[in-house]
Amino acid sequence: MNLQDLKILIAADERVISVVAPVRERLTILSLLHSYLVPQLKLPMYLWNLGQGQQFKSVNYNEHDERVVIREGFEFGECDQSTPGQRAIAALKFVRELTHTGIFVLENYEACMRGIDGDELKSLLINTYSELTATESEKVLILLVTDEMELPTTLSGLIKTLELPLPTSDEIAELISAYLPTLTGEKVEPQEVAALTTAAAGLTKEDIKAGLRLAIANERVLCTHRVKSDAYGGLRHRSFASASEAQIAAQTDSLQETDIVRSRWSVDIARSRSVEIAQSLLNYKINRFASFNLNFIPEPPVYDFGGLDNLRQFIQDAKRDFAPSARAANIPLPKGCLLVGPPGTGKTLAANVSARELGFPLVSVDTGAVATGGATYLKRLLTRVEACAPVLLYFDELDKLFTVNTISGEDSGSKQILGTLLTWLQDKQSPVFVVATLNRLDALPPELTRVGRFDEIFYVGFPTAIERKQIVTLHASRFDERYHCPDSPLSESQWRILLGKTVNCTGAELARMVEKAARKLFHQSLPIQIGLQELLAEREAMVSLYVRDTDRILAIENRAKYVAQPAAKEDTSIYAPPITTFWGEKSSTLG
Secondary structure, three states: OOOHHHHHHOOOOEEEEEEEOOOHHHHHHHHHHHHHHHHOOOOEEEEEEEHHOOOEEEEEEEEOOEEEEEEEEEEEEOOOOOHHHHHHHHHHHHHHOOOOEEEEEEEEHHHOOOOOOHHHHHHHHHHHHHHHHOOOOOOOOEEEEEOOOOOOHHHHHEOOOEEEOOHHHHHHHHHHHHHHHHHOOOOHHHHHHHHHHHHHOOHHHOOOOOOOHHHHHHHHHHHHHHOOOOOOOOOOOOOOOOOHHHHHHHHHHOOOHHHHHHHHHHHHHHHHHHHHHHHHHHHHHHHHHHOOOOEEEOOOOOOOOOOOHHHHHHHHHHHHHHHHHHHOOOOOOOOOOEEEOOOOHHHHHHHHHHHHHOOOOEEEEEEHHHHHHHHHHHHHHHHHHOOOOOOOEOOOOOHHHHHOOOOOOHHHHHHHHHHHHHHHHHHHHHHHHEEEOOHHHHHHHHHHOOOOOOOEEOOOOOOHHHHHHHHHHHHHHHOHHHOOOOOOOOHHHHHHHHHOOOOOOOOOHHHHHHHHHHHHHHHHOOOOOHHHHHHHHHOOOOOOOOHHHHHHHHHHHHHHOOEEOOOOOOOOOOOOOOOEEEOOOOOOOOO
């Protein structure tokens, strides 16, 4: 439930409510609680946390300058303060025994329940809930959580939890339009607001303000550097967008023509400043997302991969399904795909290229952090990702989320994560395209692989002969320009030899083979011209994954091939191995 539901809960006589928000939004939450509840209930508001010892402080909200004012309040009786739990117990008992009414905010009370006094605190809170609800008391108890901790399971079914929603795009645009002029003293143009709104998507309001302050400070430092390094004459302390404009200003005697040059300069500088502020805000968001174990990549720095034609076609179709014309035709939004296969076959690269092909930023989730943080942590990550839509959400090694307990054979944490993920995939209405990679399809619960969770399941296996040729050509062209030409430096017979020697090599192994060949030529101070002999020498020195772990690789393939469709089309090129009979003889037909 969102914080907007607070008034409804109070009207329904809920008297103990938990409110969750990021720590940066602490004052925002206090201001909202004050503006929502004080006028409705006509009660004073007080705040307690561990840092205040034995004192409840008075909370007021100044609507004129939109500031939260926390003043001295009143102290409660002496208590044994040897543990946080004992201090929290004393605070809650004081609220229960207090004769006059009020709105009492207990900050990060849940953290105290993790100590030795946790069970007593839970029981005391349950009793408080029952008393305040049964007596229709005018006291209201708000448990404010800003340390990412959740209510214990015994309380979560009793006490409603509200969360502060992330701002919508319209709210972000309104915030930027109102706040940025207070930093620059200038009106913000609509196109600048649009760029900044896109850059700020997924951040809280206070994060956006902090990011804008940092962006303006950074822009002023760069501006000062430009002014100091200005070597042009004419318009003193000015830097021009191009050398031709500087020459015009220096050669112009007319004041009117000089004003035209100044006007052009001002427009170029304003445009440049707008780009710098948007980029700085985007960098701030990338760093903030990293603190949540989310890797936000605005534009993946990859352009192509070899082979996987079926997967390519699927991404092209998904791109059309995201278009507005598809919405008009009632075509449902694409959900995403699972990529299963041995390590090194190009699954991660394919996810990055897919994001670029769709024109979406890529957000990569740390599955280890999700496994540690649990279902609640995953839910918050998904909420933040959806706020950035359209976006490609990438889960690497998804099967790691569902490892079972070696003793009991099950894991309650994995079950909760699965439930959260299943619900989100089923109900998702936002343009978030999910790509998840894994090595073992049988490690996923069957509920996650049934029809409707993902659009497709692809098996990404060892590249076919023509795919190996494409992969080698793609990587060799990075070092040897001859591979850019239609006529390859290798003849057909040489390609057949190389492709025959690289059967069951992964894409990563082929890339490594090419890189080592180029590096060896460079170390020998020779021209980097990669030929067959150089490639074969590196192939002979490499022990492939298939050779090192044949049994497990075959098990991965056998378990996936009847469930997943191949990511690559059948190889019908001239390099495809001939079809043979059971006795090893070449077949005369293709049937």
